[in-house]
Amino acid sequence: MxxxxxxxxxxxxxxxxxxxxxxxxxxxxxxxxxxGAGLYSLLPLGFRVTQRVEQVIREEINAIGGQEMEMPVNHPADLWRESGRYDAIGNEMVRFKDRAGRDMVIAMTHEEVVADLLRDIVKSYRQLPLIVYHFQTKFRDEPRSRGGLIRVREFVMKDSYSCDRDEAGLDAAYWAHHGAYTRIFERLGLDAIPVSSDVGMMGGSLAHEFMVLNPYGEDRLVLCEACGYAANQQVAPTTAPEPPADDELPVEEVATPDTTTIDALARFLGIDASRTAKAAFFVTGDGRFVVAIVRGDYDVNETKLVNAIKATGGLRPAQVEEITARGMQPGYGSPIGARDAVVVVDSLAARSRNLVAGANKPGVHLRNVNVPRDYTPDVITDIASVREGDPCPQCGGTVILRNGIEVGNIFKLGTKYTEALGAEYLGEDGERHPIVMGSYGIGLGRNVACVVEAHHDDKGIAWPAEVAPYAAHLVALGGNRDPHVVEVADRLHDAAKAAGDRHEILYDDRDESPGVKFTDAELLGMPWILTVSPRSLAAGGVEVTNRATGEKQVRAVDDVEAFLTGRVPTPA
RNA sequence: CGGGGCGUGGCGCAACGGUGGCGCACGUGCUUUGGGAGCACGAGGCUGUGGGUUCGAAUCCCACCGCCCCGACCA
Known part of the structure; x- marks a missing residue:
């Protein structure tokens, strides 16, 4: 080009x-x-990189038996009503009516369509297992897109779906995808860590997210360098040391003016935050009021809380009036004297004796509050977020917290969608069984961005060869003084092009100064920069520069041509 | 949706009540050619939109729209 x-x-x-x-x-x-916000055009170079990424994914999903197909972007709303997600999903899903007044949605994902196809096509156990997939545009009307291509509203995703007879089949398909993803990210030049994760609104029983560490990442990861433990903070279990088994002391009021935060309270009383109980107030999507109690040195983990009380529609912070209407006082709150509230207490807080908790009166706390003596929890379970420095849940070592970007995910869905839509097969036993599904996604644009995050320097991008839009960047200098330069450059460009799309190179034939050409070559980031000039020809041929390492050497024109056409693997 | 910031030629910025400039990029010509060259000439803007204040608004006020950042949210 x-x-x-x-x-x-x-x-x-x-x-x-x-x-x-x-x-x-x-x-x-x-x-x-x-x-616009979260909307990007891919220019020809960006499109070529994306195609390279797509091809790597295609090869690896094909290798585990995936069959590529394509499903529509626009769906009849009734299909989403069948699964229950039409109402379960908020306004991140775009809904509209077509000209006939039919309710439609723009797809965010394709579990429903796959289940619909399965119930139409699969009749017998002989037709299973299956893996189908496509690369398709998704639209998710994010409340806030960010970070360039990292979080956008419209993007192309590879989503594959495994369809099995039973749980054992699903397990095999799940781990096949786990392996394929590992190979995909390795080929893309990404250090992706599989972490166990929440199943979220997808439902199902097991999920992993593949994460690359990045300071701009939106997820918090709990990592153990000693044993390799890795989990999303949303699901990582807390394993704090057992609190002392002190005797329960009598409750007493203590005046604590202007101490509406745990910090202020602990400082005022001269105690550690771990000696206090923190109350957080939420309202669930289905209208329940929730008081969550964690020890003062921990934060409430909303994902765990949602799962603990099966809060359909999620949680939102409660308003002040909602809190006071139930007999509690923001800043000085506790479940003592609370009405009409679901009380969820973190197991560590429940085991800790004689904590300082709110008295539900402004400026007053209570010492020596104990569960269940002083109030009755509806649920006691782990609802706290792991902190940096906590013990590793796997080996007891010390965990660290890092930000990560999710580059792929795998979910065991089970029969949630196939049961809802009636996608069943007739088994060997002559009985009808729901098909067991898994779902597996990789966003293309986000992966392109993550490759750049991992492969750049202060001059520009340095693509791994596997995904580079062109195999090399040919800089021709002094062509107007020396026709031989043009002759050699043209020859290399034509030979590479004739060798096939994968071999094609970028040829800077512009009438620009050398500085401009070199700067652009380094910015654009092809893995090899080839310089042809009177000087290089006098030195024996073409100067070959490795973009990533900066190493340079002069090679004979024939050697470079052999590399560009694929007859030898590297120019160096 | 809450908090903050910003909207001025393609890009980056200035002008902060008195007829909008600079750098880069762009066009033409000459010179130059191994690290973002030089000179000359030139083209390009209802200053996001609408209202208001004023003799006069890019500038002050109000509303709206858009974009970015933090938070909420996130299959």
Whole structure:
């Protein structure tokens, strides 16, 4: 591809609204352009990278038996009513009516369509197992997109679906995907860590997210360097040391003016935060009022809380009036004297003796509050978030917390969708059984951005060869003084092109100064930069630079051509 | 949806009550050609939209729209 013809432009200055390196560089180098919040155009270079990523995924999913297909973006709403998600999902799903007035949705994912196809097509156990997948546009009207391509509203996702006779089949398909994902991310040059994760609104029994560590990541990960334990903080169990088994002392009021936070309270009383009980107030999507109690040195983990009380529709923070209406006082709250509230107490807080808790009166706390002597929990379970430095739940070592970006996920769905839609098969036993499903996603654009996050320097991008949009970047200098330069450059460009799409190179044939050409080559990030000039020819051929390492050497034109056409693996 | 910030040629910025400028990019010509070259000439803007204050608004006020960041949310 001749650079003089390519639909792109590079920018000298960083776009003012880009913070992440991937966003900055992909925009500056002419790979993407933003259309609106969470909406990006892929320019030809960006599209080629995405196709490379797509091809890696395709090869690995095919290798575990996946069959590629394509399902629609727009669905009849009735299908989503059958699964119950039409009402369960909030306004991140776009709904509209078609010209006939039929309710429609823009798909966020495709479990319903797959289940609908299964009930139509699969009749017998002989037709299972199956893995089907597609690359398809999703639209999710995120309340807030961010980080360039990291969190967008419209994106292409590889979503695959395993369809099995039973739990054992699902287990095999699940771990087959786990292996395929491991190979995919390795080929993309990403250090992705599988972490156990919440199943969220997908439902199901087991889920992993593949995470790459990144300071801009939206997820908090609990990691143990000693044993390799890795989990999303949303689900990582807390394992604090057992609190002392002190005798229960009598409750007493203590005046604590202006201590509406745990910090202020602990400082005022001169005690450690672990000697206090923290109350948080929520309302569930199904209208229940919840008081959550954790020890003062921990935070409430909303995911665990949602799961503990099966809060359909999630949680929102309670308003002040909702709290006081139930006999509690924000800032000085506890379940003592609470009415019409579901009381959920963290197991560690429940085991800790003689905590300081709110008295539900402004400026007053209670010493020596104990569960269940002083109030009755509805649920006692783990609802606290693991902190950095806590013991590892697996080996007892010390965990660290890091931010991560989710580059892929795998879910055991079970029969949630097939039962709802009646997707059954006739078994060997002559009985009808629901088909057992799994669902597995990888977002393309986010992976492209993560590759840049992992492979760049202060000059620009340095693509791994597997995903580079072009195999090399040919810089021709002094062509107007020396026709031999043009002759050699043209020959290399044509030979690479003739060797096939994977071998094609970018050829900077523009009438630009050497500085501009080198700077752009480093910004664009092809794995090899080939310089042809009177000087390089005098030195014996073509200067070959490894973009990632900066190593340079001059190679004979024939050697370079052998590399570009795939006859030898590397130019060096 | 709450909090904060910002909307001025393609990009980055200035002008902060008195007829909108700079750098880069862009076009033409000449010179230049191994690290974002030089000179000359030139093109490009209802200052996001609407209202208000004022003799006069890019500038002050109000509303709306858009974008970014933090939080809420996140299959």
């Amino acid at each position: 001749r650079l003089s013809q390519l639909f792109f432009t590079t920018l000298r200055d960083d776009p003012s609204d880009a913070e992440m390196p991937s966003h900055r560089l992909l925009t500056r180098a002419g790979y993407v352009r933003q259309l």
